[in-house]
Amino acid sequence: MKPFCFSIDKIIPSTEASLHPMDIGLIRGYGIFDFFRTSNYTPLFLSDYLDRFVRSAEKTHLYLPYSKEELAQIIHDLIQRNDLEFGGIRMVLTGGVSANHFSPTQGKLFIFCEDLDFPSPAKYESGVKLLAVEHIRAIADIKTTNYAFPVWHSAIWKKEGAEDVLYHLNGTISESSRSNIFVIKDNKIATPDKHILHGITRKRVLELAPATEVREISLEEVLDADEVFMTSTTKKILPITQIEGHKIGNGKPGPITENLLKEFLEMEKSIIQSVKKL
Amino acid sequence: MKPFCFSIDKIIPSTEASLHPMDIGLIRGYGIFDFFRTSNYTPLFLSDYLDRFVRSAEKTHLYLPYSKEELAQIIHDLIQRNDLEFGGIRMVLTGGVSANHFSPTQGKLFIFCEDLDFPSPAKYESGVKLLAVEHIRAIADIKTTNYAFPVWHSAIWKKEGAEDVLYHLNGTISESSRSNIFVIKDNKIATPDKHILHGITRKRVLELAPATEVREISLEEVLDADEVFMTSTTKKILPITQIEGHKIGNGKPGPITENLLKEFLEMEKSIIQSVKKL
Numbered sequence: 001m002k003p004f005c006f007s008i009d010k011i012i013p014s015t016e017a018s019l020h021p022m023d024i025g026l027i028r029g030y031g032i033f034d035f036f037r038t039s040n041y042t043p044l045f046l047s048d049y050l051d052r053f054v055r056s057a058e059k060t061h062l063y064l065p066y067s068k069e070e071l072a073q074i075i076h077d078l079i080q081r082n083d084l085e086f087g088g089i090r091m092v093l094t095g096g097v098s099a100n101h102f103s104p105t106q107g108k109l110f111i112f113c114e115d116l117d118f119p120s121p122a123k124y125e126s127g128v129k130l131l132a133v134e135h136i137r138a139i140a141d142i143k144t145t146n147y148a149f150p151v152w153h154s155a156i157w158k159k160e161g162a163e164d165v166l167y168h169l170n171g172t173i174s175e176s177s178r179s180n181i182f183v184i185k186d187n188k189i190a191t192p193d194k195h196i197l198h199g200i201t202r203k204r205v206l207e208l209a210p211a212t213e214v215r216e217i218s219l220e221e222v223l224d225a226d227e228v229f230m231t232s233t234t235k236k237i238l239p240i241t242q243i244e245g246h247k248i249g250n251g252k253p254g255p256i257t258e259n260l261l262k263e264f265l266e267m268e269k270s271i272i273q274s275v276k277k278l
Numbered sequence: 279m280k281p282f283c284f285s286i287d288k289i290i291p292s293t294e295a296s297l298h299p300m301d302i303g304l305i306r307g308y309g310i311f312d313f314f315r316t317s318n319y320t321p322l323f324l325s326d327y328l329d330r331f332v333r334s335a336e337k338t339h340l341y342l343p344y345s346k347e348e349l350a351q352i353i354h355d356l357i358q359r360n361d362l363e364f365g366g367i368r369m370v371l372t373g374g375v376s377a378n379h380f381s382p383t384q385g386k387l388f389i390f391c392e393d394l395d396f397p398s399p400a401k402y403e404s405g406v407k408l409l410a411v412e413h414i415r416a417i418a419d420i421k422t423t424n425y426a427f428p429v430w431h432s433a434i435w436k437k438e439g440a441e442d443v444l445y446h447l448n449g450t451i452s453e454s455s456r457s458n459i460f461v462i463k464d465n466k467i468a469t470p471d472k473h474i475l476h477g478i479t480r481k482r483v484l485e486l487a488p489a490t491e492v493r494e495i496s497l498e499e500v501l502d503a504d505e506v507f508m509t510s511t512t513k514k515i516l517p518i519t520q521i522e523g524h525k526i527g528n529g530k531p532g533p534i535t536e537n538l539l540k541e542f543l544e545m546e547k548s549i550i551q552s553v554k555k556l
Contacts, residue, residue, distance in 0.1 A: 029307030149416035
């Protein structure tokens with residue numbers, strides 16, 4: 001946690017931020033958030049993240065007291081105050097303290113800056129393992145704070161040496177706990193269409209590989225794929241080489257995944273370059 | 279919210295309670311709670327609720343800094359301070375402020391006293407309507423604060439004049455959003471066995487009707503039942519007479535449901551009487 005945060009209506013020391021525990025953000029797990037990162041002081045793909053945050057607030061009937069432009073200004077100020085050259089930024093909007101302790105009311109907005117925790121270079125070189133778990137996220141297309149299941153389950157996946165989980169139900173996959181999933185077979189890329197959060201890194205991959213099929217994908221298809229990778233803000237494009245005890249392809253990161261990661265990193269670099277020139 | 283609450287390690291004015299917003303209780307919806315009520319200053323079935331709270335903490339790897347006996351003493355003090363003749367008591371244990379913003383660590387304990395909101399007498403006389411919703415609760419047997427889905431969905435059920443929802447998946451029912459479900463056909467009572475929270479009122483009904491079958495129940499069976507009811511701390515035993523547009527039985531509360539409610543209220547009365555005599 002960096003020294004300064006935005007709390008309700010102003011920038012204050014992060015340690016002084018406080019929420020009433022009867023807020024349904026806590027007692028009902030009813031809140032939304034979003035999370036992005038800065039690279040060279042530039043908040044990457046900020047417009048996409050702010051659009052999603054505004055959409056999440058609308059869909060959950062939560063009042064967001066700032067416009068996209070005002071949020072961008074607050075974030076700009078926070079980056080300055082925290083000297084956030086490379087870091088994460090977390091926006092959270094709570095459900096509020098509700099008379100019946102259930103129905104959404106006017107909540108509170110917080111924005112915190114954080115250190116970033118990227119996967120190690122070794123994970124990009126060897127790929128990672130996922131556990132396959134029967135689960136489906138409710139209202140997965142809204143970025144709620146509802147992560148009770150994966151936080152609870154993470155004790156199991158850590159014990160099994162896995163990076164994360166792959167959710168599937170009735171034979172169809174959806175996503176990982178905080179990442180989207182892509183599969184490649186015979187040079188064709190595909191990614192699930194339902195019960196997923198529309199990731200911003202996923203959106204970038206769809207721009208880099210516009211022929212990607214967005215459709216229902218079976219767990220069987222994943223196990224039979226040549227390459228599998230996951231995308232997220234901090235993971236970028238991370239190869240998956242094992243699911244449970246099963247090897248994906250030859251058990252090594254594949255060329256299409258590696259090429260997409262290269263292209264994604266170049267995209268990131270060119271954004272930072274163009275900002276610098278301004 | 280009543281004037282006094284227990285916060286971390288002492289009783290303080292409820293308005294002064296505060297939680298850091300970076301607690302994973304908020305940012306990951308990772309926390310547990312329990313909720314019970316007082317009748318004539320007596321916390322009903324307290325031992326069962328405390329057992330469940332202690333179990334929820336264990337299952338979620340959260341450190342609960344007080345024993346069952348110490349919690350009972352704190353609750354006793356709170357009832358006195360708040361003059362809580364009839365009211366609700368909510369215990370919440372958060373996941374804590376975590377270094378990686380995900381893994382559980384040492385959290386904070388809060389206990390609040392509240393006014394109670396019972397269903398109206400008219401609802402017991404006519405029964406209530408539920409919407410049937412395809413959903414299954416993750417780790418339903420642990421009383422987590424994860425209610426993002428029903429809070430979000432409640433806007434729909436209120437519009438449809440429903441009291442709550444009935445969760446079902448692949449044709450099998452589990453529970454309502456905050457209540458257990460019982461069905462009656464040909465004088466036989468049954469209740470689901472899987473993907474449910476083990477309610478304390480459910481436990482009382484199983485004691486009052488020990489022949490109740492605890493087993494898998496299909497949605498079809500519910501629609502075809504003679505009587506259906508739901509149980510919870512505040513609903514006690516509430517008849518369900520409609521699911522979506524479909525009438526249950528003759529569309530009126532049935533005799534077995536009414537008799538169980540009568541017996542439950544007598545049980546409650548006799549507990550209060552026996553406490554008074556002490």
